[in-house]
Amino acid sequence: MFVIRQSLRYSVWYIKIIFMRNQEFRQCQFCKNEFLIESEDFMFYEKIQVPPPTFCPECRSTQRLLTRNIKSLYKRNCDQCGNNIVSRFATDNPAKMYCRECWWADGWGGLDYGRDYDFSRSFFEQFKELLFSVPHVALFATNVVNSDYVNMESDIKNCYLTFGGHYNEDCMFSEYSIYSKNVYDSYWSMHCEDCLGNINLEKCYRTFFSRNCNNCLDTFFSYDCRGCSNIIGCAGLRNKNNCIYNKQYSKEEFEKLKTEMDFGSNSEIKKIQTEAEKVWQSFPKRFSTQSQTVNCTGDNISNAKNTKNAFWVEEGENLKYVFVDGWSKDCQDETSVGKNELSYMSASGGGYYNCKAVLYSFSADVLNTKNCYNCEYSYTLINSSDCFGCVGIRNKQYCILNKQYTKEDYLDIKKRIIVQMGERPFVSSVTGCKFGYGDFFPPEHSLFAYNETVANDFYPLDRDQILSNGFLFKEDTTKEHEPTDYNVPDNIKDVKDDILEQVLKCELSNKTYRITKKELQFYRKVGLPIPRVAPFERIRQRFMDLLPIKLWERQCMCSNSKHNHQGKCPTIFETPYSPGRPEVVYCEDCYQREVY
Numbered sequence: 001m002f003v004i005r006q007s008l009r010y011s012v013w014y015i016k017i018i019f020m021r022n023q024e025f026r027q028c029q030f031c032k033n034e035f036l037i038e039s040e041d042f043m044f045y046e047k048i049q050v051p052p053p054t055f056c057p058e059c060r061s062t063q064r065l066l067t068r069n070i071k072s073l074y075k076r077n078c079d080q081c082g083n084n085i086v087s088r089f090a091t092d093n094p095a096k097m098y099c100r101e102c103w104w105a106d107g108w109g110g111l112d113y114g115r116d117y118d119f120s121r122s123f124f125e126q127f128k129e130l131l132f133s134v135p136h137v138a139l140f141a142t143n144v145v146n147s148d149y150v151n152m153e154s155d156i157k158n159c160y161l162t163f164g165g166h167y168n169e170d171c172m173f174s175e176y177s178i179y180s181k182n183v184y185d186s187y188w189s190m191h192c193e194d195c196l197g198n199i200n201l202e203k204c205y206r207t208f209f210s211r212n213c214n215n216c217l218d219t220f221f222s223y224d225c226r227g228c229s230n231i232i233g234c235a236g237l238r239n240k241n242n243c244i245y246n247k248q249y250s251k252e253e254f255e256k257l258k259t260e261m262d263f264g265s266n267s268e269i270k271k272i273q274t275e276a277e278k279v280w281q282s283f284p285k286r287f288s289t290q291s292q293t294v295n296c297t298g299d300n301i302s303n304a305k306n307t308k309n310a311f312w313v314e315e316g317e318n319l320k321y322v323f324v325d326g327w328s329k330d331c332q333d334e335t336s337v338g339k340n341e342l343s344y345m346s347a348s349g350g351g352y353y354n355c356k357a358v359l360y361s362f363s364a365d366v367l368n369t370k371n372c373y374n375c376e377y378s379y380t381l382i383n384s385s386d387c388f389g390c391v392g393i394r395n396k397q398y399c400i401l402n403k404q405y406t407k408e409d410y411l412d413i414k415k416r417i418i419v420q421m422g423e424r425p426f427v428s429s430v431t432g433c434k435f436g437y438g439d440f441f442p443p444e445h446s447l448f449a450y451n452e453t454v455a456n457d458f459y460p461l462d463r464d465q466i467l468s469n470g471f472l473f474k475e476d477t478t479k480e481h482e483p484t485d486y487n488v489p490d491n492i493k494d495v496k497d498d499i500l501e502q503v504l505k506c507e508l509s510n511k512t513y514r515i516t517k518k519e520l521q522f523y524r525k526v527g528l529p530i531p532r533v534a535p536f537e538r539i540r541q542r543f544m545d546l547l548p549i550k551l552w553e554r555q556c557m558c559s560n561s562k563h564n565h566q567g568k569c570p571t572i573f574e575t576p577y578s579p580g581r582p583e584v585v586y587c588e589d590c591y592q593r594e595v596y
Contacts (some may be wrong), residue, residue: 022039023036023037023038023039023041024036024037024052025037026052026054028054028055028056028059029054029055029059029431029433029434030055030056030059030431030433030469031056031058031059033056033058034056035056035057037052037053040320041320041332044320044330044332044344045438047342048342048344048354048356050344050356050437050438051422051436051437051438052438053333053438053439054434054438054439055433055439055440057309057321057333058459058550060321060333060345060440061321061323061333061335061458061549062455062459063440063441063443064333064334064335064345064347064440065323065335065347065453065454065455065457065458065459066443066446066448066450066453066455066471067347067348067359067441067446067447067448067453068335068336068347068348068453068454068455069088069447069448069452069453069454070088070151070152070163070164070175070454071151071161071163071454071536071539072088072090072448072452072453072474073086073087073088073139073149073151074086074087074088074089074090074091075087075091076089076090076091076097076138077091078097078098078099078102078138079096079097079098079135080098080099080102080107080108080135081098081099081101081102083099085099085138086138086139086148086149087099087138087139088136088138088139088151088448089136089138089447090452090474093447093448094132095131095132095136095447096132096133096134096135096136097135097136097137097138098135098136098137098138099137099138100137100138100139100141102135103135103136103137103138104137108135109394110134110390110391110392110393110394110396110399110402111393111396111399111402111403111404112402113130113133113134113391113392113402114399114401114402114403114404115130115401115402115403116401116403117389117400117401117413117417119416119417119420121424122421122424122425122426123377123389123417123420123421123424123426124426124435124441124442124445125426126389126401127377127389127401127441127445128445130389130390130391130401130402131379131391131445131447132447133391134379134391134392134402135392136379136380136392136447137380139151140152140153140348140360141153141154141156142154142155143155143156144156144157144159145157145158146158147159147160147162149161150162150163151163151164152164152165152336152348153165153166153168154166154167155167155168156168156169156171157169157170158170158518159171159172160172160173160516160518161173161174161535162174162175162177163175163176164176164324164336165177165178165180166178166179167179167180168180168181168183169181169182170182170518171183171184172184172185172518172519172522173185173535173538173539174186174187174189175187175188175539176188176189176312176324177189177190177192178190178191179191180192180193180195181193181194182194182195182522183195183196183198184196184197184519184522185197185198185531185535185538185539185542186198186199186201186542187199187200187542187543187546188200188201188300188312189201189202189204190202190203191203192204192205192207193205193206194206194525194526195207195208196208196209196522196526196528197209197210198210198211198213199211199212199542199545199546200212200213200289200300201213201214201216202214202215203215204216204217204219205217205218206218206219206526207219207220207222208220208221208263208526208528209221209273209276210222210223210225211223211224211545212224212289213225213226213228214226214227215227215228216228216229216231217229217230218230218231219231219232220232220233220263220272220276221233221272221273221276221277222234222235222237222276223235223236223279223280223283224236224286224289224595225237225238225240226238226239227239227240228240228241228243229241230242230243230251230254230258231243231244232244232245232258232261232272232276233245233246233272233275233276233279234246234276234279235279235280235282235283236283236284236594236595236596237595237596238595238596240596242254244257244258245275245276245279246279246283246596262491263527263528264491264492264493264527264528264529265490265491265529266488266490266491266529266530266532267490269528269529281582281583283594284557284558284583284584284585284586284590284591284594285577285583285584285585285586285591286585286586286588286591287554287556287573287574287575287577287585287586287587287588287591288301288573288574288575288576288588289301290302291303292304293305293307294306295307296308296310297309297310297551297574298310298311298313298551298574298576299311299312299547299549299575299576300312300313301313301316302314302315303315303316304316304317304319305317305318306318306319307319307320307322308320308321309321309322309551310322310323310325311323311324311549311576312324312325313325313326314326314327315327316328316329317329317330318330318331319331319332319334320332320333321333321334322334322335322337323335323336323549324336324337325337325338325340326338326339327339328340328341328343329341330342331343331344331346332344332345333345333346333440334346334347335347335348336348337349337350337352338350338351339351340352340353340355341353341354342354342355343355343356343358344356344357345357345440346358346359347359347360348360349361349362349372350362350371351371351372352371352372352375353372353373353374354373354374355372355373355374355375355376356375356376356377356438357376357377357378357440357441358372358375358376358377358378358379358381359378359379359380360379360380361375361378361379361380361381361382361384362382371383371384372384372385373385373386374386375387375388375390376388376389377389377441378390378391378393379391379392380392380393381393381394382394382395383395384396384397384399385397386398386399386407386410387399387400388400388410388414388417389401389417390402398410400413400414400417418437421436421437422436422437425439426442428442428443428444428470429444430444430468430469430470431469431470433470443469443470443471443472444470444471444472446471446472448472448474449466449471449472449473449474450466450469450471450472450473451463451466451473451474452474457540457543458543458548458549480510480511480512481503481512482503482512483503483504483505483512484501484502484503484504486499486502486503486504488504488530488532489530490529491529492523492524492527492528492529492530495520495523495524495530497520499515499520499530500514500515500516500517500520502514502515504532504534506532506533506534506537507532507533508533508534508537508541509533509534509537511534511536511537512534513534513535515530547576547577548576548578549576550576550578551574551575551576552574552575552576552577552578552579553572553573553574554572554573554574554575554577554579554585555568555569555570555571555572555573556568556569556570556571556572556573556585556586556587556590557569557584557585557586558586558587558590560590560593562593563589563590563593564589564593565590569586569587569590571587571589571590573587573588
């Protein structure tokens, strides 16, 4: 058994490996729920030399998501040059903020803000002071052309309100699009073109209002279809053409019926959607969307092995408790990262090796394989190594609180800080939770309010809940324009150019919005009606359609005796479909026997 002796909490520990440590149930500091630490988890923690977590996986996920503001954008003056720019930071945010040009310029450096470590105060208290002193970049956007209103994007052109994507052109209102063109109102699109209103597409062209489709063409309102073209309202099809509501037609019959449907009409679109959803609900759901995986649990995972409790992962190995991760290995508790190895509790960046609680760090070349080595509890490190508690450091080594040290002094002070973090943890004045070495940053120290971040997308809370949980809350002070006296025509064929001069009223909220010339050209090109809902409300609605980033243990619901079992299928699996949901959920074998 792993024997760990600690001085108080998280002091210097001495490890002697005799046998594999058994799994343990522990109580989360914050939500008080019981959570399981498995044998392989203990092995990972001891490998990277951190104590076991004191918060459950869901609370740890919330803490990381709380640092990630990618969609709440504001106009604010740069604190260096004074220019009015688009920023992640509202005007009342106390953090110092520079525009992209000033932040990358040579006129300042992170070492300018260096300070001595005070062992009479907690680490997190001192780090917060540094965090709000060092300038932060307004938006994370690298090599972008004509794309001012984007964040966490690189190598894009002519994009607007897109987030977390790379190598895109002419995309709008979308998240996590990669190598795509003319993709609108979508979440997770790879190698797609002329698509709108989708979730999780790959290599699709002219695909609309669909989910989990791959290699599809001219597809409408379809779910989990692959290699299909000219399909409408279908589910579970493989290499099919000319199908409507899962019924096969000849090419001539299909074209005639499609013409009668009139996709340019908003009222007709709603009718088609209603019928398509009946097909979706009647068709069983695969317990988890996975492709070319071995020993994986979670959802939306491809080309991975030994990856557990993972969501939206591409090419991963030996990962656990990760959300949006690509090309990483031997990591746990990560959010929106890529190309990491031996990383723990990290978020919003990539190229980390042997790092803990590192955020928004990367290289000037975003796809550089490794740029951050042996770093802990730091923000926005650029090509740096062996840094502890630093912010905005570039091309440096052996720094603590942005102060440069020799290697010997760095290692000595770092060791003493780790011991002190156990003996003098930060204690939340609201929740009473303790944060020491191995824990993530306290929520009170976030640069953003809870409702500005992705945390509120996946774990929505109202104002009172946010404040009582010790999070920050930001009041919405946006002043909406008065809508003009204008009725949007039902059919795109009847929409005139004068719509570009109108202020439209959202059907689902008190928001107003405009249609741009580029949007109008796209809707006319694909023959679809003008949206009746404001862009950010459409984004919110899409999040409501996503499955939760959480797993439940369930039994396959198949009772078809032709599926290699008698009575109800006995297979047990972990799935993001919670008990009580209306969907019929099948195991992998039973589902594959159902697809066409």
